[in-house]
Amino acid sequence: MALTEQKFASRESLNEQFAKQVAGLLSDAIAAKGNASLAVSGGSTPLPFFQQLCQQPIDWSSVVVTLADERWVDNTHADSNEKLVRENLLVDKAAVARFFPLKTGHDNAFDAVSTLHADDAQPRLPFDVLILGMGGDAHTASLFPCCAQIDAGLDLNSGNTFIATEPTTAPHQRMSYTLPALVSANNLFLHLTGDEKLAVLEQALTVANAAEKPIKAVVENADVTLVWAP
Numbered sequence: 001m002a003l004t005e006q007k008f009a010s011r012e013s014l015n016e017q018f019a020k021q022v023a024g025l026l027s028d029a030i031a032a033k034g035n036a037s038l039a040v041s042g043g044s045t046p047l048p049f050f051q052q053l054c055q056q057p058i059d060w061s062s063v064v065v066t067l068a069d070e071r072w073v074d075n076t077h078a079d080s081n082e083k084l085v086r087e088n089l090l091v092d093k094a095a096v097a098r099f100f101p102l103k104t105g106h107d108n109a110f111d112a113v114s115t116l117h118a119d120d121a122q123p124r125l126p127f128d129v130l131i132l133g134m135g136g137d138a139h140t141a142s143l144f145p146c147c148a149q150i151d152a153g154l155d156l157n158s159g160n161t162f163i164a165t166e167p168t169t170a171p172h173q174r175m176s177y178t179l180p181a182l183v184s185a186n187n188l189f190l191h192l193t194g195d196e197k198l199a200v201l202e203q204a205l206t207v208a209n210a211a212e213k214p215i216k217a218v219v220e221n222a223d224v225t226l227v228w229a230p
């Protein structure tokens, strides 16, 4: 599988151009089958991109939005990815999109996995567009190298769409889409900013065991477009 690079001179031009590109792909999917799915990541990188994407003039009422992963906190908590998306993406023109949250009412993420698997409201895979981020330890979604669940999360034959994880290097239990669910996406982007993240990615791609640098497992098993700005 291949890594294609789209490098931009500035974060402003990235956010503007990438928002148009994603909107175009969602529109194409709507034209082809009447609906589209978009899975986004949390963290800090996507916020200004969300503010561009929500203004794109597409038929958002035909789009379902979800998260590649969620921190197991209430959706009013400052660390909630759902809160980030509700406040910055599901606004403006995108306010009419349907949202599928990964956070359930369960206290423990591990108790929620079967509920999510059985939920008919979940977007049908493959996602039309998936946008991943990456942490400094090369985790992506909530597939963390340090967590006990990493081998299960990266197992392409698990038959599972969701996995609960408990990172030892980051706060909160998590709910994540599994590697097979992620790499099935029709259009898979990795959105990074800064030289440091680029160096982490380059180094991650050299390791022998992808469980040590989970982003490598994604690049090995999908065509990934890197979207980057300094």
Ligand SMILES: O=C(O)[C@H](O)[C@@H](O)[C@H](O)[C@H](O)COP(=O)(O)O
Binding pocket: 041, 042, 043, 044, 045, 046, 068, 069, 070, 071, 081, 132, 133, 134, 135, 136, 139, 140, 141, 142
């Ligand atoms: O909920 C999360 O933590 C994520 O979805 C995670 O995988 C994120 O994309 C990276 O940690 C990068 O985060 P930053 O954009 O904050 O560097």
